[in-house]
Amino acid sequence: MNAVVPVPHRIVDRRVDTADTVTVELAPVGEALPAFRPGQFAMLTAYGIGDVPISVSGRHGARPLHTIRAVGAVTRALHDAAPGDVIGVRGPFGTAWDVASAAGHDVIVVAGGIGLAPLRPVVERVLADRSAFGRVAILAGAREPAELLYADARRQWATQAQVRTTVDRAADGWKGPVGLVTALIPGMDVDHAAAAAFVCGPEAMMWFTVQALLERGVPAARIQVSLERNMRCGLGWCGHCQLGPLLLCRDGPVVGYPVAEPLMRVREL
Amino acid sequence: MRSEETPRLIGADGLGALFTALRDRGYTVVGPTLRDGAVVLAELDSAGQLPSGWSADTEAGRYRSRRREDGAVFAHCAGPVSAKTFVHPPRARLWSADRNPDGSVSAAGPDAPAKRFAFVGVHPCDIAALGVLDRVLAGGEHPDPVYTARRDGTFVVVAECTEPAATCFCTSMGTGPAATAGFDIAITELLDGGHRFLARGGSPAGTEVLAALPSVPAGAEDTAAATAAVERAAAAISRHMPDEPLPALMTASRESPRWADVASRCLTCGNCTMVCPTCFCTSTEDVTDLTGQHTEHQRHWDSCFSLDFSYLHGGPVRTSTASRYRQWMSHKLGTWQEQFGMSGCVGCGRCIAWCPAGIDITEEAAALAAARLEDAP
Ligand SMILES: Cc1cc2nc3c(=O)[nH]c(=O)nc-3n(C[C@H](O)[C@H](O)[C@H](O)COP(=O)(O)OP(=O)(O)OC[C@H]3O[C@@H](n4cnc5c(N)ncnc54)[C@H](O)[C@@H]3O)c2cc1C
Ligand code: SF4
Numbered sequence: 001m002n003a004v005v006p007v008p009h010r011i012v013d014r015r016v017d018t019a020d021t022v023t024v025e026l027a028p029v030g031e032a033l034p035a036f037r038p039g040q041f042a043m044l045t046a047y048g049i050g051d052v053p054i055s056v057s058g059r060h061g062a063r064p065l066h067t068i069r070a071v072g073a074v075t076r077a078l079h080d081a082a083p084g085d086v087i088g089v090r091g092p093f094g095t096a097w098d099v100a101s102a103a104g105h106d107v108i109v110v111a112g113g114i115g116l117a118p119l120r121p122v123v124e125r126v127l128a129d130r131s132a133f134g135r136v137a138i139l140a141g142a143r144e145p146a147e148l149l150y151a152d153a154r155r156q157w158a159t160q161a162q163v164r165t166t167v168d169r170a171a172d173g174w175k176g177p178v179g180l181v182t183a184l185i186p187g188m189d190v191d192h193a194a195a196a197a198f199v200c201g202p203e204a205m206m207w208f209t210v211q212a213l214l215e216r217g218v219p220a221a222r223i224q225v226s227l228e229r230n231m232r233c234g235l236g237w238c239g240h241c242q243l244g245p246l247l248l249c250r251d252g253p254v255v256g257y258p259v260a261e262p263l264m265r266v267r268e269l
Numbered sequence: 270m271r272s273e274e275t276p277r278l279i280g281a282d283g284l285g286a287l288f289t290a291l292r293d294r295g296y297t298v299v300g301p302t303l304r305d306g307a308v309v310l311a312e313l314d315s316a317g318q319l320p321s322g323w324s325a326d327t328e329a330g331r332y333r334s335r336r337r338e339d340g341a342v343f344a345h346c347a348g349p350v351s352a353k354t355f356v357h358p359p360r361a362r363l364w365s366a367d368r369n370p371d372g373s374v375s376a377a378g379p380d381a382p383a384k385r386f387a388f389v390g391v392h393p394c395d396i397a398a399l400g401v402l403d404r405v406l407a408g409g410e411h412p413d414p415v416y417t418a419r420r421d422g423t424f425v426v427v428a429e430c431t432e433p434a435a436t437c438f439c440t441s442m443g444t445g446p447a448a449t450a451g452f453d454i455a456i457t458e459l460l461d462g463g464h465r466f467l468a469r470g471g472s473p474a475g476t477e478v479l480a481a482l483p484s485v486p487a488g489a490e491d492t493a494a495a496t497a498a499v500e501r502a503a504a505a506i507s508r509h510m511p512d513e514p515l516p517a518l519m520t521a522s523r524e525s526p527r528w529a530d531v532a533s534r535c536l537t538c539g540n541c542t543m544v545c546p547t548c549f550c551t552s553t554e555d556v557t558d559l560t561g562q563h564t565e566h567q568r569h570w571d572s573c574f575s576l577d578f579s580y581l582h583g584g585p586v587r588t589s590t591a592s593r594y595r596q597w598m599s600h601k602l603g604t605w606q607e608q609f610g611m612s613g614c615v616g617c618g619r620c621i622a623w624c625p626a627g628i629d630i631t632e633e634a635a636a637l638a639a640a641r642l643e644d645a646p
């Protein structure tokens with residue numbers, strides 16, 4: 001019944017990431033859920049308001065972390081919940097990033113906005129087993145410098161990987177690049193033709209990122225993307241998360257680019 | 270597959286005994302009945318409520334019940350209600366939760382249904398539709414407890430189709446007019462030479478109920494008459510899907526100009542999805558009481574024709590009518606196959622009859638097929 005009835009979890013830690021985004025650490029009040037794999041998501045319930053799909057953005061011991069950007073009623077309520085508050089959790093749902101297949105390869109991680117949240121566990125897994133991978137490049141874009149997530153983590157990653165950030169609009173004495181995250185791809189010190197790539201962000205950003213990766217010679221079969229659609233259940237019953245033949249709560253959100261390509265091409269699919 | 274046992278012959282009054290036998294066994298009988306000018310499915314108390322002497326004239330955008338000279342009870346087709354309403358209710362509670370004074374939360378799952386349904390007089394296409402819902406809602410990794418609690422243990426008396434409507438195309442979808450599987454009892458209504466029913470068991474439970482009814486072994490001429498009636502029905506079906514693999518047609522038609530054409534007629538009212546016996550999509554909402562401490566998580570039918578259906582932060586994915594009609598039809602005939610290994614359309618024709626704009630899924634499929642041929646170099 002776990003998959004249907006939200007399992008109460010207490011917020012035991014809440015870190016403010018940006019003006020509208022927080023990362024919460026959840027502890028089960030009673031029974032625990034199975035562990036989330038990187039890329040999988042939970043349906044988080046703000047009791048009385050609703051439930052929404054939110055990726056796992058890391059873990060602290062056995063406890064899952066979720067990074068929530070307040071954009072509407074439910075995410076606002078989840079964002080505003082304080083340590084000690086109880087929210088509901090269902091999951092884990094969906095497909096995971098296939099990190100193992102990138103072993104032995106250079107790794108390129110490209111994130112747009114909140115898209116860095118589902119990719120953080122990928123980065124952490126790769127860096128935890130650093131020698132199993134080749135060179136690692138992490139590219140993150142945001143609208144403004146203040147919206148770039150995980151500053152502390154990025155500083156740590158930078159000791160073992162190339163980390164580059166870019167913003168749409170410079171502010172706050174920003175000295176880094178301004179423009180699309182795709183512009184960072186050619187400058188990375190990786191063997192593109194032998195690299196594996198993980199991409200998450202707004203759909204248009206993912207499309208242009210993948211085109212740029214393909215142009216540099218990253219093989220399509222080694223590119224994974226995480227797709228987004230409306231989701232009401234996470235269980236394959238509600239029909240909302242269809243993208244052509246895919247039910248993204250079941251067949252996604254993470255899919256190989258060769259599967260996504262013909263679907264991303266069609267407007268309003 | 271016809272069962273090996275000799276079919277039984279039941280008189281016109283045998284339906285009353287069937288109702289009694291089912292009620293004695295604890296079932297709530299759901300069957301066709303005339304209501305507000307249409308034959309709907311509803312909970313019935315007695316066989317007297319069956320639509321004796323009624324059938325319907327249907328066409329694209331049209332449904333009119335019609336009085337018949339004979340007393341046929343199972344001549345209905347394409348009514349606005351299907352078995353879906355009973356096993357996948359329009360509204361259901363998925364869970365409820367109470368916030369306790371100490372801040373903790375106690376939760377409860379869906380309500381258990383109080384009734385066990387026996388469907389009487391539904392047609393083979395509707396049995397096929399139940400099979401589709403079985404696969405979609407109960408055949409995946411997470412069986413839907415609301416559905417399984419209502420569907421498990423249902424008793425099905427299928428009425429083979431002998432009076433198809435003009436909107437029917439079950440022969441194209443391989444779902445009728447004969448009943449081949451998915452029933453406890455199959456009956457075939459015979460009108461020539463006396464009103465009577467040929468009945469055969471399709472399960473041990475069906476055979477047991479059948480044995481409790483007043484009946485005689487069917488003679489060879491009765492069996493032949495039943496076979497002939499179903500064959501006549503098959504021959505009378507005039508609507509057809511294009512004779513090519515539909516999933517491939519739908520994939521090849523993603524950018525077809527035909528979508529703009531159908532969009533100029535479609536009102537995005539969602540009637541087609543509501544009457545369809547397999548359309549399963551739902552939405553959810555949290556409802557609270559005045560104190561805000563008690564939450565009910567409700568699920569209700571939704572339609573891919575609504576703008577909100579594809580809503581993402583920033584706006585809906587499918588804003589145009591063309592994209593929404595394409596989603597619906599491509600799902601029914603194409604992507605359903607990839608998602609669930611079967612067609613999402615059983616050829617019942619309801620969406621054709623109940624579309625206020627008279628849009629006909631078979632005509633649209635034919636137009637897509639024709640447009641594809643024109644496109645070919
Ligand atoms: C697989 C997946 C993983 C996600 N991971 C995260 C994450 O880690 N962090 C994060 O902040 N956000 C994430 N999102 C997006 C998040 O689910 C939406 O921002 C959220 O649903 C918005 O709901 P709302 O009620 O706050 O906003 P409203 O705009 O009021 O939304 C109303 C309803 O529309 C639907 N909806 C609106 N926007 C989206 C959307 N973008 N995606 C899906 N449904 C939507 C929801 O069902 C919601 O209840 C993810 C989405 C998906 C599909
Ligand atoms: S799509 Fe139309 S014809 Fe096919 S099952 Fe649904 S209502 Fe019946």
Ligand code: SF4
Pocket residue numbers: 534535536537538539540541542574623624625626627628
């Ligand atoms: S096809 Fe017909 S019934 Fe369906 S949404 Fe359009 S107008 Fe309504």
